[in-house]
Amino acid sequence: MIQRAITLTFEHRIVFTHGAFSGANLTLRDLIAEAAELDGRGRVLVVLEDGLLAGNPNLGESIVCYFDRHRDAIDLVAEPMVLPGGEACKNDWSLVEKLWRAIEFHGICRHSFVIAIGGGAFIDLAGFAAATAHRGIRLVRMPTTTLSQGDGGVGVKNGVNFFGKKNWIGTFCVPFAVVNDLDFLKSLPERACRDGLIEAIKVSLLRDRPFFEYLESKAPGLRRLETEPLERAIRRSAELHVDHIATSGDPFEFGSARPLDFGHWVAHKLEQVSRFAVSHGEAVAIGMAVDLLYSMRIGLLPQRTGERILQLIEAVGFRLWSEFLDRVDESTGRPMILAGLGEFREHLGGQLTITLIPEIGRKIEVHEMDEAGVLAALDDLRQRYGVAAEVGLVPAGGGRK
Ligand SMILES: NC(=O)c1ccc[n+]([C@@H]2O[C@H](COP(=O)([O-])OP(=O)(O)OC[C@H]3O[C@@H](n4cnc5c(N)ncnc54)[C@H](O)[C@@H]3O)[C@@H](O)[C@H]2O)c1
Ligand SMILES: [Zn+2]
Incomplete structure (x- = not known):
């Protein structure tokens, strides 16, 4: 046997900025110019999702002007390529081929750059195309939603849906920036916009009690989505997610634990059962509530702490109930949501591993969840929602859809 260890070190850079394409902002120019120093001007293909254009009608023009102003160091190979985004783009294999064709046509090589601008779904699609063309082109991700800026977009994986399954094809690949x-x-x-707040609360529970306390102190402003606390929440959320990736010892998820998916076994199933009428953030809020109530029932989490966390989730504007939780599997007569546990295990591979919270800022892993306990937690949630609605903690009628 010939055996060698291959050790690689990656730099995972997340830069926060405002107005990245205003002429005076040197963030992108400097990032690319520095890496391209050896290769001459950095050649760049920009791809952006069409959903951005309604709210940012001059985006394409600003990008062209930006590159023009900095043409000494960076080279835009063509006008930005606009493609559809949202989850549907990950189901459309022809978009992967379109991106590969553009990369080939413009002679984008392993020393060039793809800049992908859009929501988490679009970044996953463009990231997959960039990671597989020439076995990997440098990718600059520019996520544009709170969820992707604070969570998915700062990660190291990409993927598209295949065989009707989410992220069935994809790679682990640390982006250039x-x-x-x-x-x-x-x-x-x-x-x-609100959706990203739940991942911030989630990661504060897993890793950072002072951040949880900050979110608590800013709950009224966060509920109103005020810029200052929102930006701080997204920033810290991204930082904690990256800290986890960099320090957990398993950035490419070889093991079966995935702590960042706290509350997600219910969430994934609820999104699916509701045919995505319940958004990811809303589903994670409910999923975390089920796991918290379960932990309170089994004595893992003190009642007072659990209640405090549930109150923060509600205070920032999440409704902790969905009628889809009561959807029953006709063949078994049991709530459909219960199948989420088995599917979560399959998704991660290996042994079922669920992350729970014994106290704010600390996590533990368990390998089974008692079904009767989960059903009781669902009852607690149902009852709690009724009570909360009466005392006005959440808007009557459920508030936001
Ligand atoms: N790669 C990873 O590590 C990772 C991790 C978590 C999630 N994800 C993936 O991320 C995707 C979800 O991402 P998301 O929550 O950003 O949703 P999304 O990409 O589906 O975007 C949601 C909607 O917002 C629109 N949009 C995006 N930015 C906008 C803006 N600035 N202004 C107005 N509209 C805008 C989009 O067009 C879309 O309709 C899922 O496919 C999920 O699988 C990936
Ligand atoms: Zn999530």
Whole structure:
């Protein structure tokens, strides 16, 4: 046997900025110029999702002007390529081929750059195309939603859906850089903007009690999606997600634990059962509530702490109930949501591993969840929602759809 260890070190850079394409902002220019120093001017293909254009009608023009102004160092090979985004883009294999064709046509090589601008779904699509063309082209991700800036977009994987399954094809690949332009959040609809807050609460529970306390102190402003606390929440959320990736010892997820998916076994199933009428953020809020109530029931999490966390989730504007939780599998007569546990195990591979919270800022892993306990937690949630609605903690009628 010949055996050698291959050790690689990656730099994972996340830059926060405002107005990335205003002429005076040197973030992108400097990032690319520095890496391209050996190769001459950095050649760049920009791809952006069409959903951005309604709220940012001059985006394409600003990008062209930006590259023109900095043409001494960076070279835009063509006008930005506009493609559809949203989850549907990950189901359309022809878009992967379109991106590969553009990369080939413009002679984008392993020393060139693809800049992908859009929501998490679009970044996944463009990231996959860039990672597989020539076995990997440098990718600059520019996520444009709160969820992708604070969570998915700062990660190290990409993927598209195949065989009707989410992220069935994809790679682990550390991007060249992530540039979070917080100005993009201004054009997000309120509901999509709120979604990112739940991942911030999630990661505070897993890793950072002072951050949880900060979010608590800013809950009224966060509920109104005020710029200052929102930006701080997204920034810290991104930082904690990246800290986890860099320090957990398993950035490419070889093991079966995935702590960043706290609350996600219910969430994935609820999104699916509701045919995505419940958004990811809304589903994670409910999923975390089920796991918290379960933990309170089994004595893992003190009642007072659990209640405090649930109150923060509600205070920033999430409704902790969905009628889809009561959808029953006709063949078994049991809530469909229960199948989420088995599917979560399959998704991760290996042994079922669920992350729970024994106290704010600390996580543990368990390998089974008692079905009767989960059903009781669902009852607690149902009851709690009724009570919360009566005392006005959440808007009567459920508030946001
Ligand atoms: N790669 C990873 O590590 C990772 C991790 C978590 C999630 N994800 C993936 O991310 C995707 C979800 O991403 P998302 O939550 O950003 O949703 P999304 O990409 O589906 O975007 C939501 C909607 O917002 C629109 N939009 C995006 N930016 C906008 C802006 N600034 N203004 C107005 N509208 C805008 C989009 O067109 C879309 O309709 C899923 O496919 C999920 O699988 C990936
Ligand atoms: Zn999530």
